[in-house]
Amino acid sequence: MEAEAAKFIGAGLACFALIGAGIGIGNIFGNYLSGALRNPSAAPGQFTNLLIGFALAEATGLFGLLIALIILFG
């Protein structure tokens, strides 16, 4: 296999990290919504925590994207 082809395959594989980020973000928003429907009055107080959780879950996926970018352009 040519090195160039292996680079592209590797970059594609690194993007698999975004699967986990997708699951994580879906989990966070889904659980927030089900919690908010049970107790709507407590929901606004947890909105900041929701966004922090979203940001932390997203960051792990973006690390994978960063690896892909480093492979492609680094």
Add this chain to the structure above:
Amino acid sequence: MVNLVVAGAADPMAQFAIKRIIPLELFGYDISFTNSSLFMVLALVLISVYLIAAMNSRALVPGRLQSTAESTYEFVAGIVRENLGEDGKKFFPWVFTIFIFILTLNMLGMIPGSFTVTSHIIVTFALAAMVWVVATIVGFVRHGTHYLKLFVPDGVPIWLMPLIVPIEIVSYLIRPISLSVRLFANMMAGHTMLKVFAGFAVSLPFVAKALPVLFTAAFTGLEFLVSFLQAFIFTVLTCIYLNDAVHMHDH
């Protein structure tokens, strides 16, 4: 990274190319005034003009412009109060500057044909490194060497310490990276995706052009949300890191 990409109209990466406007060199370093610098200066001028104009009248009952400035202030003050408590007051000007600077840069980037400064990792990393260094210095000034206890959580069995302490140290050291990569990757990925779908509108046959155009229009709205959300998250995490430094784990 961007320099390696061949510049061309249809290239989704061409929008991130840095162009020298006024080439300058100092002691062998390239300190040219680029389009990136231009947009940072533009953001600075816009923020200054907006805030000075809004607060010029200082009316007790605020007008429209003054209310927008006051609600921006109150929004950031709320984040600082919520995360840092009363101790956060002296960090407020700094946190407010970070928030409004990132927000303005993100929003300027949403103007078609403009340049998104925050889509470059070097800019976001400089901001995140500043946050991390300030938080660490504040921590050591406040607590001295006791600050290192941040890496030793309470209530962990002693035999778990060899595992927990390295994890805590790594998670502390990775903070500037995760903070900068989050902002940079969000801005870069979003803008690239918009460009890719705009490219589909050019290349697809006549009737099918409508789909990518509609998608791009809808996604531009989402990008505005992401622009705001990332500025907000950067600010919240700055406050959380500062809170670790000021209060450590106890409250």
